Amino acid sequence: MADQPNIHVHGADYEKVDASYFEHRQLRTGAAGWVLLAGLGVAYVISGDFAGWNFGLKQGGWGGLLIATILMAVMYTTMVFTLAELSSMIPTAGGGYGFARRAFGPVGGFLTGTAILLEYAIAPAAIAVFIGAYTQSLLGVGGWPIYLAFYAVFVGIHIYGAGTALKLMFLITAVAATALVVYVVAMIPHFSTANLFDIAPTTAVGASAFLPFGYIGIWAAIPYAIWFFLAIEGVPLAAEEAADPRKNLPKGLIVGMLILLFFAASILVVGPGGAGSATIQASGNPLVESLEAATAYGGGTWISAFVNLVGLAGLVASFFSIIFAYSRQLFALSRAGYLPRFLSLTGAHKTPWVALIIPGTIGFLLALTGEGDLLILVAVFGATISYVLMTAAHIALRRREPGLDRPYRTPGGILTSGIALVLAITAFAAGFLVDLRVVLYAAGFYAVMVAYFFFYSRHHLVAQAPEEEFEAIARAEAELGGG
Template identity: 75%
Template sequence: GYGFARSAFGPWGGFLTGTAILIEYAIAPAAIAVFIGAYCQSLFGIGGWMIYLAFYIVFIAIHIFGVGEALKLMFIITAVAAIALGVFLVAMVPHFSVANLLDIPVTEAAGASSFLPFGYVGVWTAIPYAIWFFLAVEGVPLAAEETKNPKRDLPRGLIGAMLVLLSFALLILVIGPGGAGANALLTSGNPLVEALAKAYGGSTWMGSFVNLVGLAGLIASFFSIIYAYSRQIFALSRAGYLPRKLSETNKSKAPVLALVIPGIIGFGLSLTGQGDLLILVAVFGATISYVLMMAAHITLRIRRPKMDRPYRTPGGIFTSGVALVLACIAVVAGFLVDPRVVIGAAIIYGVLIAYFAFYSRHHLVAGTPEEEFAAIQKAEEALH
């Protein structure tokens, strides 16, 4: 993402996009750790900081000692988690009722009704949590350097992932509350299990299965986003946007500091236990990066229409234009939910921008893929 924006807007565009993505990836595991704690509490009666710490230590250690085989294992776990979602949906369908979707008490908000209990603004404030369904799927291209045929495989992987997520998101969002009641799941930390318990009047083997495999799915997400943030920091550091120390690797070619430092920060944030607020911070970073990447796409299409494009976006500028508008709406939505949290994230973003303005933009590294691409671009413009 940052290399894409670097091509369109130069080093400033690259840095603003890269650090926005970094905020997203560094904070998302903290939110997931909170949810893992809720699932472990439900399954084993143990949750809280001990679970958060154990997961951070174990999975950062796996990344430090070699991530290749673990990625294959995570793929299998993700596939099993998808089966569990299928079991959940089949189990909830017999209990589905449209009335259950509309059982949240109507508030005093403008435009409030049984269909929109929190009014028009409620739709807007739900957007950050809707984005959470899809958060970090755009991290697929971070595997470009470890993919045999990125021109073919990355579009397939990314589009396939989005279609699977879209299908599950729609089905879970409708069938789950439709079977158990939307109000019953309003503040749930493990809504799939609680939905089954509500629908079937207590604990069942399905509930235990979905709980266990749901936990496995969260672990797979936790694992893969740790991978994503380490590779994002590695790329930014290698190019000189962040301190060079962060891109130093061990014998297994793992960037140790890029794994450990965000892990310590994430663990500290997970101690708040506020998974919903951590989602807001992660989504703030994500939506800022979406705005910048959509703008980069439009800019490159206009300024460099003949640039080699192994993959062309269907609909071109119209598609990215619509996405740009939606991303801007999503940025504002976070402020409506809890402005203090999003302002805090914006301050962190501002500190990173100041670091780039006063130091790192004067120390960018020549010879990295992004800088080489920029040099080629400059040479081509000079020829024209």
């Protein structure tokens, strides 16, 4: 096909490449069934149960964080049902970029993929900061040596092979989930309703013991409530490495979400209820600190030591799995020509080694700032942009292409994705409330990426890339029909 003319459509130019291009860009297929995919979904998120969510107490109090969490639980649940349908239709490594690309053309696909990349490149850096806090508490060692060691080891495991990485990730996630169950059981006897409301009310509009920071606190707590669920949407990125993706991606997404809902509800109630919202509102290690608080156990015990030790597995699971996610998103965008094509090169083990190493290096440098809470917000801001575009893509495809093969159909159809869209817009707007640096950093990243796209990559897209090929086929058929 290399000698055929290029295609110009929707303001983009598609180049034909020969077979050797894809020979150097292959992933290992059939590496994951639905159980591993559900484990991957939980692994993406489980660190959010160990640290990060509690900063929402500082913004909205327990009541504000509770309402924000309920809203985000609804958003993620409806979005997961939406993504289950989209992933069964378009099972490619591009994930959300592929969905938006089909619905909105190359510009929409690129903007969505870039938002997802911002989320997944930043989130491991935030998690690395929390890992450093845990190891400092546990071993007396934290900071850059820990960040470097974790990035080097886990990027290396991913380079070695996806099958090995996913199985190890599943084991680590199971251990972390065990720690959460132990924590919840240990805290239940020490629960007191008064502990939930021990943050003094301010003078804000609507302030009360339930909403100490008033109504605005609900909105401000949303970015931290998202941390209970952030990145579950990354499961479709494993499409090309999954066995029977049209069936297993929806199942993995839904089962993973159900597990996350259980943990979010449990942690939000027993953590502040056992130790006090004020005690853990600014903690980098809230589960351990809540166990050791006077209202719980009056000092360190074997349970707090166990949760600290095994709880590190939760942070590791998310850190490990999101490395997988950013590499597959970068791989897909690069393979299709949106980003420099060398980023999608795969090695002997059929893993995208360049797409693993470069974002890992950047993430390590970001972790050196030590600002885990700020990095969370940047990751959340990128995520909410992608949520708006992906849920809108579902609505657009349901209306414009009702005849597409849909092995799984979203319950409620566009009503379900419409609810997710409205809440995603709300979550996006909340990102402006907490720290304006978040918007500036995200805008700077987008400015660089969009400039690259409009001035260069949109003229050099790859016609045969899985997420793009349908466009080339449709164009060719239209030309034949016209002839």
